Amino acid sequence: MRTDGEHDLRHHGDAEVRDGGSALVDLAVNVRAGTPPPWLRERVAASLTGLAAYPDGRAARAAVAARHGLPVERVLLTAGAAEAFVLLARSLKARQPVVVHPQFTEPEAALRDAGHRVDRVLLREADGFRLDPAAVPEDADLVVIGNPTNPTSVLHPAETIARLARSGRTLVVDEAFMDAVPGEREALAGRTDIPGLVVLRSLTKTWGLAGLRIGYVLAAPDTIAVLERAQPLWPVSTPALAAAEACMSPRALAEAAHAAHRITADRAHLVAGLEEFASDGVRVTGPADGPFVLVRLPRxxxxxRHLRDLGYAVRRGDTFPGLGEEWLRLAVRDRQTVNSFLQALDQAVTLARR
Known part of the structure; x- marks a missing residue:
């Protein structure tokens, strides 16, 4: 595991459920429940008849480009966002990389593995974990930030993030959860007016494709060319390419938009339930805009541990730089699951107090 001496940067939500398997109700992994939908499984299954041929990503790449109104030269398909972080770390000649935390830890882990010395900007709970562009050092030539940010669920204004752009600086914005935001407000994907902008998208969260590994990078053509040269041949499998093309269809975009509104309603229900525990010291970071919420609570x-014994997996927060052992991240689930979870949380808080 890649660590920084204090944080296990390679700990992710799947570790919370791996040992418990199907016995645990999963509120630890930020993949939308009930996915992939049947029509997407059928598209992936149909692609299996073409496995004898080498993958051809042209149609999927064109579909992604069209979805964002970009030329194909600005699109690179990757084996999930995790591969994109590795490509960026290994390919870009950054001298002063900065990662804005708390956020997804894989970008920093990839940079460290590539030999970079990484500086951090730690956003503060007192400020609602919101970005102050002035906190980022002027000499940083690579800046990484998530939007909406995992695990805080903060959605930063697009123009606030754009203020980080500088001549000679690469600005990497992880928008893996942006399609869970109604209208994708504050998205930078598709923008070509911001110098050095690199936007990462993942199809694994909304569509339940974590096991298939598919995502993409949007950036200037010269940056895309550098990253593409660092990829091995045929980096994205034929089934993953089929999924990418399918997820760019009007039907898929309409379904994702509907899911985003449903997540918003379900998140409000979860937050309202958590606020009932205020007298127990439970505090919800807000306003939350992602398909998860960050909570702080005693013990x-x-x-x-008690939630696990009661059949529920949640994500520990202390592996995120800027957070400690008093933090947990909870994935948004349907109301029935949330109601059952809140009952279990009531028991777990009581047991922890003893």
């Missing part, structure tokens, strides 16, 4: 480690 969180014990609460998490």
């Amino acid at each position: 969180a480690t014990a609460v998490r």
Whole structure:
């Protein structure tokens, strides 16, 4: 595991459910429940008849480009966003990389593995974990930030992030959860007026394709060319390419938009339920705009252990730089699941207090 001496940067939500398997109700992994939908499984299954041929990504790349109104030269398909972070770390000649935390830890892990010395900007709970562009050092030539940010669920204004752009600086914005935001407000994907902008998107969260590994990068053609040269031949499999093309269809975009509104309603229900625990010291970071919420509570480690005993997996927060053992991240689920979870949380908080 890649660590920084204090944080396990390679700990992710799947570790919370791996040992418990199907016995645990999963609120630890930020993949939309009930996915992939049947029509997407059928598209992936139909692609299996073409496995004897080498993957051809032209149609999928064109579909992604059309979805964002970009030329294909600005699109690179990757084996999930994780591959994109590795490509960026290995290919870009950054001298002063900065990662804005708390956020997804894989970008920093990839940079460290590539030999970079990484500086951090730690956003503060007192400020609602919101970005102050002035906090980022002027000499940073690579800046990484998530939007909406995992695990805080903060959605930064697009123009606030755009203020980080500088001549000679690469600005990497991880928009893996942006399609869970109604209208994708504050998205930078598709923008070509911001110098050095690199936007990462993932199809694994909304469509339940974590096991298939598919995502993409949107950037200037010269940046895309550098990243593409660092990829091995045929980096994205034929089934993953089929999924990417299918997820760019009007039907898929309409379904994703509908899901985003449903997630918003389900998240409000979860937050309202959590606020009932205010007298127990539970605090919800807000406003939340992602398909997950970040909570702070006393004895969180014990609460998490008791929740596991009661059949629920949640994500520990102390592996995120800027957070400690009193933090947990909860994925948004349907109301029935949330109601059952809140009952279990009531028991877990009581047990932890003893």
